[in-house]
Amino acid sequence: MKHYAEVHILISQGERGSGIVYKNDVSDDELPKNYQSQVRNIVENSKFKGVLTGGELTDVVLTLVAGRAHEKHTEGGDFFEAVHRAVRHGLMYAKSILLEPYYDFEIDLPIENLGRLLNDLNNMNAEDISYEGTQVIRATGFAPTVNIQNYGSTLLSYTKGLGRISFSLRGFLPCHNADEIIEKCNYYPEFDVKNTPDSVFASHGEGFIVPWNEVFNYMHLPLKRFELVKEEEKIETVRSTYDASKADSEELMAIFERTYGKVTPRIGDWDAPVKKTPEREYVYKEREKKKHYLLVDGYNVIFASKSLSELADTNIDAARDRLLELLIDYKAYKEYEIILVFDAYRLKNHDTEILNFSGVYVVYTKTAETADQYIEKTTHEMMKKYDVTVATSDGIEQIIIRGKGAILISAREFLCDLEETKENFRKEHIEKQSVSNRLFDSLEGELKQQIEDIRLGNKKEP
Missing domain, CATH: 3.40.50 (Rossmann fold)
Structure with a gap:
């Protein structure tokens, strides 16, 4: 399998309106400069999907904290796959916030319509509302774009053409009804095959998919930045299951040796006493039958x-x-x-x-x-x-x-199952008819004739 690239990307919250900011925390010894440039170009020219609704990712800092390539096995598109899968994998663990666009608004209207305006602004989840004036009131604040963008026609209607409204984009802020939108979108990031959080690893020359929640058990590079994970959620870095004795390249083995040190068999404390617990009687419980x-x-x-x-x-x-x-x-x-x-x-x-x-x-x-x-x-x-x-x-x-x-x-x-079931049903029906016929055939001649005459209407029942 002539493909190899591994990157670890730290995802952290960025400033509002900053989009995606790229940072590099990897030395030239860890990853050559040309591959670092590849990662930078990929991050700066890609649109990443979020995991809440599939919307575009924004206002985050993506920091390259670890990376590795191979002189023979790394090809052009390998880092593209690695970067996208790494970002997606990180988002599955991150606490994401759904954002939506907000407008700053400025509204002029007669004072007698102020009560109606304040009630409408409250219903539209407007924030930081303030107003001033005597006969003509100027109200300012900001509100979700989806709620206020068409308010102009309503304003003209109840002010009889005397009201005026103007907007300017404030930026993206936390969504005012995030739970409702997430439920409505019904988006499952695990099943978005074009933006998968899973990774691909190789064993004995064959590639295989590793689900996102098992990646830490297969990765080659050690995990950094444990301080960003809660104490009770820390993840133990498990050394790769890569079988060095069957590797295609001695050079790849040399890289592993330099990274992890000489691999030696783990020696257990075989002489330590084994604490035995009394065996419990196993009671079999039949599985509850479900519909x-x-x-x-x-x-x-x-x-x-x-x-x-x-x-x-x-x-x-x-x-x-x-x-x-x-x-x-x-x-x-x-x-x-x-x-x-x-x-x-x-x-x-x-x-x-x-x-x-x-x-x-x-x-x-x-x-x-x-x-x-x-x-x-x-x-x-x-x-x-x-x-x-x-x-x-x-x-x-x-x-x-x-x-x-x-x-x-x-x-x-x-x-096939439908046909087989249909055939079984037909055979059972024929068998039942056959049993019925055999019972009739076993009757004595005179009694058999009497029943046949009754069936044919030649003789009335006694």
């Missing part, structure tokens, strides 16, 4: 099936109905609560619609919401109380669903 939900990505399954896909080309409604019929039969055989989800995001002014057909719930998503988004959100909520299986072949959605801990089945596997 199991099956979420089906409707169109994904339809277009994974040859027969349903052909039917959809002719009549999409018929394809949906056919899939629903299959799921109703499936539910009769399986102990699942089934939710079938279809996209309706292209329809205008469409609210989420939920219908119940013989115990199978059919969901048509609201405007601007895809089936993927609905399934991800529902899975996130249901996993707290129930077992959840999701049937889809959407690649991105599969990654997200796995991350939430749900069971994943591809559309093709699910279709």
Whole structure:
């Protein structure tokens, strides 16, 4: 694997309106100047996403505190990946603050309208309000842009054209309703694959993804600046699991030796007495059985099936109905609560619609919401109380669903299970009929004829 770059970036709060400020705390011995310049250019020319809503990061200082490259294995884009992943990783641990733009305002209006103005400013979360004047009042202060930017028309209306307002940008300040905005955005940074906080490490020449909360156990460079972490949250730096005996490059091993010193086997205190605790009797407790939900990505399954896909080309409604019929039969055989989800995001002014057909719930998503988004959100909520299986072949959605801990089945596997269940159901039905016929055949000839005559209507029951 001919890629290698590692950087540690310290994230600290910057001054208001400063944007992103870059600082360097690495010597030329630790990281050559050309790579330091690369890191600087990447930081100064990149837009980093925050982890609260996915908005742009600003008003922070990014300090390069450690870095390493390799003469043979480091290539052009390696530091770009390393810097972006390092910043994202740091933000997952940092206490982020959601910002929004604020306007300074200056309002002139008749004194008789002052009460209405003060009430409106209070509702708009305005701050530092002051006013002066006798017959004509001038009020000043600042307020969230989203609340006050369209206030001019309202002012003209209740002052009968006598009111005047002017704005100037004050800057970005903490959001006045951050919790509401964060919940509304429904942004999960772990699942933003284009801005991932995870890192990539190599073992035996193969690269593998390390989740952001396990990176400290794999990194090569020692972690600095422990004083910035709370005492109870300190993280022990664990030496890399890199297997030097199988390295491709002796030079890379030499770098490790210079950094960590000679690697020697750890010797334990084998002679120390072992404190034994009495064994406790293990009592087996059966796992509480949870209700199991099956979420089906409707169109994904339809277009994974040859027969349903052909039917959809002719009549999409018929394809949906056919899939629903299959799921109703499936539910009769399986102990699942089934939710079938279809996209309706292209329809205008469409609210989420939920219908119940013989115990199978059919969901048509609201405007601007895809089936993927609905399934991800529902899975996130249901996993707290129930077992959840999701049937889809959407690649991105599969990654997200796995991350939430749900069971994943591809559309093709699910279709095979539907067919297998249908076949099992048919065999059981045939077997029951066969048992019924065998009972009739075992009757004696005269009694058998009497029953047959009654069945055919040739003879009345006695």
